[in-house]
Amino acid sequence: xxxxxxxxxxxxxLLSIAAILLFPxxxxxxxxxxxxxxxEAMGLVVAVRGHMQSRGDTYQ
Amino acid sequence: xxxxxxxxxxxTTFALTLLLLLVAPLAIAGVALINTGLGRSRSAAQSxxxxxxxxxxSVLAFALVGAAFAASTGADHVFHLFxxxxxxxxxxxxxxGGFAAAPARTQLAMLFELxxxxxxxxxxxxxxxxxxxxxxxxxxxxxxxILVFPLLAHWTWGGGWLAQLGVNFSLGAGFLDGGGAGTVxxxxxxxxxxxxxxxxxxxxxxxxxxxxxxxxxxxxxxxxFGCLLALVGWLAWNMAGSILWLNAAPTALPLTxxxxxxxxxxxxxxxxxxxxxxxxxxxxxxxxxxWLAGLVTSSACAGLVPPLAALFxxxxxxxxxxxxxxLFELALSIxxxxxxxxxxxxxxxxxxxxxxxxxxxxxxxxxxxxxxxTLLGFFLPLIYLIFKILNRVLPLRVDPDGxxxxxxxxxxxxxxxxxxxxxxxxxxx
Numbered sequence: 001x002x003x004x005x006x007x008x009x010x011x012x013x014l015l016s017i018a019a020i021l022l023f024p025x026x027x028x029x030x031x032x033x034x035x036x037x038x039x040e041a042m043g044l045v046v047a048v049r050g051h052m053q054s055r056g057d058t059y060q
Numbered sequence: 061x062x063x064x065x066x067x068x069x070x071x072t073t074f075a076l077t078l079l080l081l082l083v084a085p086l087a088i089a090g091v092a093l094i095n096t097g098l099g100r101s102r103s104a105a106q107s108x109x110x111x112x113x114x115x116x117x118s119v120l121a122f123a124l125v126g127a128a129f130a131a132s133t134g135a136d137h138v139f140h141l142f143x144x145x146x147x148x149x150x151x152x153x154x155x156x157g158g159f160a161a162a163p164a165r166t167q168l169a170m171l172f173e174l175x176x177x178x179x180x181x182x183x184x185x186x187x188x189x190x191x192x193x194x195x196x197x198x199x200x201x202x203x204x205x206i207l208v209f210p211l212l213a214h215w216t217w218g219g220g221w222l223a224q225l226g227v228n229f230s231l232g233a234g235f236l237d238g239g240g241a242g243t244v245x246x247x248x249x250x251x252x253x254x255x256x257x258x259x260x261x262x263x264x265x266x267x268x269x270x271x272x273x274x275x276x277x278x279x280x281x282x283x284x285f286g287c288l289l290a291l292v293g294w295l296a297w298n299m300a301g302s303i304l305w306l307n308a309a310p311t312a313l314p315l316t317x318x319x320x321x322x323x324x325x326x327x328x329x330x331x332x333x334x335x336x337x338x339x340x341x342x343x344x345x346x347x348x349x350x351w352l353a354g355l356v357t358s359s360a361c362a363g364l365v366p367p368l369a370a371l372f373x374x375x376x377x378x379x380x381x382x383x384x385x386x387l388f389e390l391a392l393s394i395x396x397x398x399x400x401x402x403x404x405x406x407x408x409x410x411x412x413x414x415x416x417x418x419x420x421x422x423x424x425x426x427x428x429x430x431x432x433x434t435l436l437g438f439f440l441p442l443i444y445l446i447f448k449i450l451n452r453v454l455p456l457r458v459d460p461d462g463x464x465x466x467x468x469x470x471x472x473x474x475x476x477x478x479x480x481x482x483x484x485x486x487x488x489x
Contacts, residue, residue, distance in 0.1 A: 002257070016430055020229045021142045023102045026423065033429050050167045051257055052393050053181025 002054065005047030012040030073310055074164050077303045081171050083296035084408065087355075088115065088179050090290025091400050095186030095398045102466025103190045105476035112195045114201040118181035119174050119204035128152040129210035130173060131166075132218035144228045146221045150214045169217070169304055175297075176244045177209045183248025184255040186398030190262050190275075191463055192255065194464030194471055196456040203446050204251060209243075212439065214242045217305050219349065222434065224425045232424030235431035236415060237308040238316075239298040239359030241408040246435045247443075249405025252396065255445040258456040262393030263464070272389055273381070275397065280344045287351045294355045295320050302363035310365070323374035328353025330378025338382070346382040349399040353381040353407035360411030361418065369418035377407045380473035383443060408458065409435070 016036030024027040085385030092111040099107050120131075120405045138147045153159075159170070181201035185192060215222040216237050226234035237243050266272050277283055295317050302458035331350025335343040354374040360374050384402035388394040394401065409432055416428030447456070457463075462470035469475060 002237050006414035006444055009441050013433050013436075016437070019232070020225070020426075020430065021144075026426065030429070031428050033426060033433065036433050036437070037429065037467045040433060044440075046438070048394075 001050030003050070005045070005050055006021060009040045010042030012036040012038070012043060014055045017041055031052045061282070063193060073303060075166065075299050076310055076313075077168050078171075078342060080296040080300035080303075081168065081175065083291050084172075084175055084300055086264050086289050086298050087293025088175065088182060089286075090286040090293055091179065091182055091186070091352075093286030093289060094352065095182070095189065096284060097279040098224045098345060098398045099185065099346075100275065100466070101278040101477060101480070102468055104468065106194065106467035106471050106475070107189055108186075108476075109331045109472065110185055110192075110197050112300045113194055113198050114181045114185055115178040117198040118177050118201040118205040122154050122174060122177040122201040122209065123170075124179065125206045127153045127156070127170060127173065130213040130218055132214070136214075136219070145217060145224075147224060148215070148221060149211065150218050150220075162414050165304075170298075172300060173213055173217070173302055176240050177205050177297075179240075180204055180209050180243050180248045180346055181380060182253070183400050183404050184243070184251040187252035187396045187400045188255045188259050189397040191457050193456065193458050196450070196454050197456050199450055200251070200255070204247075204443075207446060208251075208439065208443060209247065212243050212247055212435075215434070216431070222427075222431055225258070225430060226423070228241060230291055231427035231430070232416075232419065232421040233427070235421075236364060236414065236424070237293075237360060237431065238301040238308075238363040240301060241356060241360030241411040241415075242431055242435055245356045245359060245404040245408035247439060249401050249408060250435065250440045251401070251443050252398075252400035253405065253440070254447045255456060256396050256401070257444070258451050259348070259448055261393065262397075263460065266393055267393045272393075272395075277345045279460070283345060283348045286407035287348050290352060290355060291321075291324060294324070294358065298359060301359070304365045308363055315367070316363045317364040318368035319365065319367055320358040321424070322367055322371045323358035323362065323377070324354035325349060325353055326374030327357065327364060327378030327381070330375045331382050334379055334382050343382070343397075346385060349385060349403050350378040350381045353377040353403045355481060356404055356407040357411035357414065360408065361415040364415045365418040373411060373414040373418070377410055380410065381407060 007034030013038040019029050076335055096104050096107040129149045130264040131150040133152050135151045136147050137151055138145050165264045169288045181204050214220040221236035224234055225231040264273055267476045276473050299313045299316050331347050335346050356379050357373050357377040361370055381402050384406050385399045388396055412428050416425035
C-alpha cells in the first residue's frame, strides 16, 4: 500500500506540469495545479496508512 | 590599454557575501547540536561524529560529481516539450575541472551549495537517531549529494526549468527559494521521512498496547543553545541566499534579516503558547522545534515578503509544528526524534506557499505551487526509491544488539559521558 501511495504522487506532479502546459489563463491553471497537489496529498495519505499497517510487530 | 577598474560596489557585495557564507555554517552547527540533544545520551557521540562524517562525505561527493549537474553553464541539458525549453540538468565539468579559474560569483555559489548539501544530508541523520548507522548515513549522504540535490539545485538556483517558469510560462519571477527552504529543508525533511519509514521506529517506541513510549531529549541545553547558534547562521544564510539567488542589493539585506528574526520569534511565541495551553507548561523540545520551524519558514519568504507577512508566516509555522509532531508520533506511528519532518519538510512547504501568497508579484503563487508539487510528487518517491535500494545493499538500521547497547558503545566503543552513571532503560519492556 505504501508503494501504491508513492506511485500516485508522481501523477500529481505530472498533473501540475500539465496545468501550466495546457491552460494559458491563470484561474484554470491554478485550479489544475491545486488538483495535482490534492492527488499528491492523497498518495501521501495512502503511503502513511501503508506505513501504519506495516509498522506491525517488527520493532516492538 | 589598461583594464577598467572593477566596480567598488560589486567588490563590496562579493566581500559581504563571502563574509556571510563564513558565518552560515553556524546554522549547520546549530542543527547538529539540536539533533544530538534530542537523541539519547547513549548515542550522543555517534550523533555528532555522524554529523561530521556526513558533512564531509556529502561535501566531497557534491564537489567532485554533483556540482557538475547543479552548475549553470551555457551548455545545459535541455529538451523541448510543447514548444518550451525544459532545462533539467547542468553540464559542468566533473572533479572541479577548471574551477580555480571560475568567476568569483561562481565560486561563492559553489560555497553556498556545499554548505546547503551538507545541511540536506544532516537533516535525516537526526530523524534516524539511536538506530541509523554511520556507514549507511554517509552512503545516503553521498547519494543525496550526487543524485538528488544537484537536480533540485540546478532547477531552482542554476537556471533550470523551475527558475524559468517566469520566462516560459509568465509565472511571476519563476520558482523563488533564496534561503533554500525547498532546496535544502524540504528535501532534507522528505529524506528524513524516507529514512524513518525504511529504518522503522526505535525499539520499544510503539508497544503493542497503550500509547507510544516517551523518549525525551537527553540534553535540553544542547537543544536550546543549538537554537541560538542556528539563528546567527540562519541570518547569514538567508542574506547570502538573497544576494546570490534573488539578486538582492546589499541595501535590501536588513529587511531580509529582520524578516528572519520576526519569523523565528513569532514561531517561538506561538509554539510556547500552544504547548502551554495543551500541557499546562511550555515544552522545551517542542519550543525548540517551533523556533527552528520559524527559521525554516523564513528561508523561503525572508527576502520576498513584507515584515508583517513574515511575522504571520512564522506564527502559523509555530502553531502547526507542535501539532504535527504530536500527530506524527501518536496517530501516524512515525518515530522522528528530531522532529525533522515537521520542522524542515512541513514548515519549508508552508514557507514556500507563504512566499507566493504574500508576494506582490502576479503569478508568483502558482510558481511556488509548482515547486511544491515537484518536491512532493517527484523528489519524495525518488528519495524513497534510492534509500530503499541502499537499504538492500547497506542496511540503514543497526542490529537489535547494537540498539540495546546504544550507538556510542556499538559503533564507537565508548560513550559520550563516560563518568555518568547509566541507568537501566525503562523503554525495554
